[in-house]
Amino acid sequence: xxxxxxxxxxxxxxxxxxxxxxxxxxxxxxxxxxxxxxxxxxxxxxxxxxxxxxxxxxxxxxxxxxxxxxxxxxxxxxxxxxxxxxxxxxxxxxxxxxxxxxxxxxxxxxxxxxxxxxxxxxxxxxxxxxxxxxxxxxxxxxxxxxxxxxxxxxxxxxxxxxxxxxxxxxxxxxxxxxxxxxxxxxxxxxxxxxxxxxxxxxxxxxxxxxxxxxxxxxxxxxxxxxxxxxxxxxxxxxxxxxxxxxxxxxxxxxxxxxxxxxxxxxxxxxxxxxxxxxxxxxxxxxxxxxxxxxxxxxxxxxxxxxxxxxxxxxxxxxxxxxxxxxxxxxxxxxxxxxxxxxxxxxxxxxxxxxxxxxxxxxxxxxxxxxxxxxxxxxxxxxxxxxxxxxxxxxxxxxxxxxxxxxxxxxxxxxxxxxxxxxxxxxxxxxxxxxxxxxxxxxxxxxxxxxxxxxx
Numbered sequence: 001x002x003x004x005x006x007x008x009x010x011x012x013x014x015x016x017x018x019x020x021x022x023x024x025x026x027x028x029x030x031x032x033x034x035x036x037x038x039x040x041x042x043x044x045x046x047x048x049x050x051x052x053x054x055x056x057x058x059x060x061x062x063x064x065x066x067x068x069x070x071x072x073x074x075x076x077x078x079x080x081x082x083x084x085x086x087x088x089x090x091x092x093x094x095x096x097x098x099x100x101x102x103x104x105x106x107x108x109x110x111x112x113x114x115x116x117x118x119x120x121x122x123x124x125x126x127x128x129x130x131x132x133x134x135x136x137x138x139x140x141x142x143x144x145x146x147x148x149x150x151x152x153x154x155x156x157x158x159x160x161x162x163x164x165x166x167x168x169x170x171x172x173x174x175x176x177x178x179x180x181x182x183x184x185x186x187x188x189x190x191x192x193x194x195x196x197x198x199x200x201x202x203x204x205x206x207x208x209x210x211x212x213x214x215x216x217x218x219x220x221x222x223x224x225x226x227x228x229x230x231x232x233x234x235x236x237x238x239x240x241x242x243x244x245x246x247x248x249x250x251x252x253x254x255x256x257x258x259x260x261x262x263x264x265x266x267x268x269x270x271x272x273x274x275x276x277x278x279x280x281x282x283x284x285x286x287x288x289x290x291x292x293x294x295x296x297x298x299x300x301x302x303x304x305x306x307x308x309x310x311x312x313x314x315x316x317x318x319x320x321x322x323x324x325x326x327x328x329x330x331x332x333x334x335x336x337x338x339x340x341x342x343x344x345x346x347x348x349x350x351x352x353x354x355x356x357x358x359x360x361x362x363x364x365x366x367x368x369x370x371x372x373x374x375x376x377x378x379x380x381x382x383x384x385x386x387x388x389x390x391x392x393x394x395x396x397x398x399x400x401x402x403x404x405x406x407x408x409x410x411x412x413x414x415x416x417x418x419x420x421x422x423x424x425x426x427x428x429x430x431x432x433x434x435x436x437x438x439x440x441x442x443x444x445x446x447x448x449x450x451x452x453x454x455x
Contacts, residue, residue: 001025001366002155004145006132006168008032010044011334011351012161013118016125018057018359024366027153028122029130029145031162035119036112037128042187042312043071043222043262044114046107047442048098050349053356055103059121063102066117071108072225076207079421082219082295084201084211087421092207094435098445106442108224110257132167135330141372143329156372158330159358161351164317166336173325173332178317178339180269182400184276186288187264189310190302192223196261199298199305211299214414215271216400217291219299222262263302266316267291268400277313284311316341318395321388327377333358338387343398346390346441353444354383390441 005012008030019026055063079088131148144154160168190196197205211219279287288303319339334351361375424430
C-alpha cells in the first residue's frame with residue numbers, strides 16, 4: 001500500500017510519520033520551495049488531543065524533541081477590556097486534565113518550530129516545490145496526483161492535507177463550501193524584551209490575553225518564550241535531557257525563532273476598510289493602530305514596535321456542514337475538510353487527531369482486518385462527528401452578529417457581557433464550567449461521546 005499526502009502541514013506530516021513507523025509507504029508533496037519557506041512563525045497551542053496524536057505517530061525520541069522544543073508554559077488565561085481592565089482571570093491549572101504525562105498537557109509551540117520537528121528524519125519522504133494540480137482515480141482502484149510541473153505520483157490512497165483552500169477538496173467534494181464569518185483579522189509579532197513585556201497587562205505577561213472593546217472587536221496576545229536563547233543555545237535552567245535534545249536536534253539549523261509577543265486584532269468587515277486583506281508591512285501596522293483607536297496606549301505601542309515583515313491579514317472562514325459521502329481512494333485531513341475559526345484553538349489539534357485516526361485505520365488495512373474503503377469510511381464517519389463539534393464550538397465563539405454596534409442595545413450588550421465575566425470570575429463553580437467548556441474540543445477524553453472509543 002502506498003499513500004500520497006498532498007501538503008506538508010501539521011496534519012499531513014503527523015500522518016506521514018505514523019505511516020512510515022507502521023511500515024506503510026508514504027510520499028509527501030509540498031508546494032513550498034524549501035523546508036524554511038513561508039510565514040510559519042506564529043504561536044499555536046497544542047492541546048491534549050494534538051499531543052496524544054503526536055505521541056502516537058512520532059518516534060519516542062522525536063516526541064521528546066517536540067516536548068523539549070516547546071515554549072515556556074503559560075500560567076494564566078485572562079479576559080480584559082481594551083483599556084486593560086481585568087474581567088476574568090483563570091489559572092492554567094484550573095483547566096481540566098485527564099492525565100499527568102506530556103501528552104495530557106497544553107503546549108505552546110512556534111509553528112516554524114513544530115514544522116521543523118515534523119520534517120526531522122523525513123527528508124526522503126517530502127518533495128518540496130511540488131504544486132498539486134489535479135487528481136485522477138483509476139478503474140484498478142489506484143489514484144494519481146498530477147503536479148503543475150507535469151510530473152505525477154500514483155498510489156493506493158491520496159490524502160488532501162493542503163489547507164483551507166484545498167485543491168483536493170475542490171475536485172473531490174466540490175459541494176463542500178465555506179462561509180465567511182464577517183470577521184477579518186490583522187496580526188503581527190513584536191520582539192519580547194523587558195520593555196515590550198511591560199506593554200502587556202501584568203496578568204498575562206506569562207500567559208494568554210483576550211481583549212474586548214465596545215465595538216465588538218477583540219484582540220489577543222501570547223508571550224512566547226522559546227527554550228533557547230538568541231545565540232541558539234539552550235537556556236540556562238533547562239534539564240540535562242532537554243538540553244541534549246535541543247543541542248543535537250538538526251531542525252534547529254532551520255529555526256531562527258526567538259522570544260516574541262504574538263498579537264492580533266479581529267474586527268468586522270463593516271468596520272474595516274475593504275482593502276484590509278491587501279495591507280502588508282507598515283500599512284498593516286498603521287491600520288491595526290487605527291482600528292485600535294481608544295485602546296490602552298501600551299497596546300498601541302506594542303503594535304508600533306512590531307516587526308513590519310511579520311504582519312498577516314486574513315479573513316475568518318468556517319466550513320459548512322457536508323452530508324456524508326461515499327468513501328473512496330481519496331480522503332482529507334485538517335483544514336482541507338473542516339476549516340474552522342481560531343475561536344477555540346482547535347484547528348491544528350483536530351488535524352493532528354485526523355492523522356492519528358486515519359493512521360490507525362490504515363494499519364488495520366495493512367493487517368488485513370478491513371479493506372481500504374472500509375478503513376477510509378470508518379475514519380471519515382468518526383472525523384465528521386468530532387470535527388463538526390469543533391467547527392460549531394469555534395464558530396459560536398467567533399462570529400460577527402453586529403450586536404455590539406447597534407444603537408442602545410449595543411452598549412447594553414457590552415455591559416452585560418462584562419458583568420457576566422466579572423460574575424464568573426468571582427464564582428468558582430461557574431469558572432470551572434467555563435474552563436471545561438474551553439477544553440471540550442481540545443481534549444476528547446473529557447467528552448465520552450467523541451472519545452477514541454466512539455470510533
